[in-house]
Amino acid sequence: DAGVTQSPTHLIKTRGQHVTLRCSPISGHKSVSWYQQVLGQGPQFIFQYYEKEERGRGNFPDRFSARQFPNYSSELNVNALLLGDSALYLCANRVALNTEAFFGQGTRLTVV
Amino acid sequence: EDQVTQSPEALRLQEGESSSLNCSYTVSGLRGLFWYRQDPGKGPEFLFTLYSAGEEKEKERLKATLTKKESFLHITAPKPEDSATYLCAVQAREGYQKVTFGTGTKLQVIP
Numbered sequence: 001d002a003g004v005t006q007s008p009t010h011l012i013k014t015r016g017q018h019v020t021l022r023c024s025p026i027s028g029h030k031s032v033s034w035y036q037q038v039l040g041q042g043p044q045f046i047f048q049y050y051e052k053e054e055r056g057r058g059n060f061p062d063r064f065s066a067r068q069f070p071n072y073s074s075e076l077n078v079n080a081l082l083l084g085d086s087a088l089y090l091c092a093n094r095v096a097l098n099t100e101a102f103f104g105q106g107t108r109l110t111v112v
Numbered sequence: 113e114d115q116v117t118q119s120p121e122a123l124r125l126q127e128g129e130s131s132s133l134n135c136s137y138t139v140s141g142l143r144g145l146f147w148y149r150q151d152p153g154k155g156p157e158f159l160f161t162l163y164s165a166g167e168e169k170e171k172e173r174l175k176a177t178l179t180k181k182e183s184f185l186h187i188t189a190p191k192p193e194d195s196a197t198y199l200c201a202v203q204a205r206e207g208y209q210k211v212t213f214g215t216g217t218k219l220q221v222i223p
Contacts, residue, residue: 004155033211042116042199042213043156056209090155097209100146103155 002026004093004104012110013081021076021107023091031055031094032074033101034066038087049074050097081111114139116214118200124220125190133185133217135200145183147176148199150216156199159185190221 005024013019025032031050035043045058049068063079078085088108092101117136125131137145144163148156160169162178169176173194175186185198197216204210 033209035213040215042201042215045210045212048209056207058210088153098143098203100144100158100161101211102158103148106153106155108153 004091004102006089006091006104006107008107009105010108010110012112015081015083015111017081018077018079019081019109021078021089021091021109023074023076023104025072025074025093026102029093029095029102030072031097032068032072033092033094034074034076035090035092035103036060036087037090037106043090046076048097055097078109083111085109086111114202114204114210114212116200116202116212118198118214118217120217121215122218122220124222125187127191127221127223128189130186130188130190132187133198133200133219135183135185135214136181137183137200137202138181139202139204139212141205143203143205145178146201146203146211147174147183147185148201150197150199152197159198187219190219192221192223195219195221 033048034046037043047066048056052068066076068074088106090106091104115138119134147159150156160176165180199216201213
């Protein structure tokens with residue numbers, strides 16, 4: 001059974017641009033969360049979706065948005081990129097909202 | 113606000129030298145405490161979930177324990193392949209959508 005897959009694995013963008021990151025879930029896992037991990041820090045919670053509805057949002061600006069599709073895959077969108085948005089973006093799946101999360105390998109975003 | 117503090121920040125062990133990593137937490141009603149292992153440039157790999165004080169879980173050379181204020185990850189006779197960053201995270205009963213992570217302990221096991 002395939003794990004959580006994220007695409008692309010690496011991405012370089014220029015300040016002010018927009019980026020879309022994608023996540024394909026483990027089969028049967030309906031909950032998707034997004035995290036930002038800056039080098040040397042732990043992951044910071046951005047969003048959680050369950051059954052295509054937003055169920056939680058972390059302390060991130062409105063430039064960050066996400067959605068979940070009927071097949072439970074998800075996209076994270078970031079507008080007006082800043083240098084400080086450079087980080088590893090992680091997608092995590094859960095079977096249910098209160099169970100452990102399984103992470104993808106992440107997308108390394110570099111903003112120049 | 114939920115908080116997780118991990119210590120030490122970095123730990124260097126000789127192969128076979130057992131030790132413990134600490135995770136102190138404050139949360140308004142714990143739903144679950146999680147331990148993850150993370151290799152450089154990769155996503156965290158799930159290790160354990162602990163739900164209540166006194167609970168213990170084991171996997172190979174790793175054993176996780178939980179009290180009302182902290183959790184320990186005990187590493188017995190570590191091998192070089194155990195080198196990684198170990199992350200602790202908590203999930204509260206209220207606002208359980210969010211999981212709060214610590215900054216991790218970077219473990220290096222020297223042959």
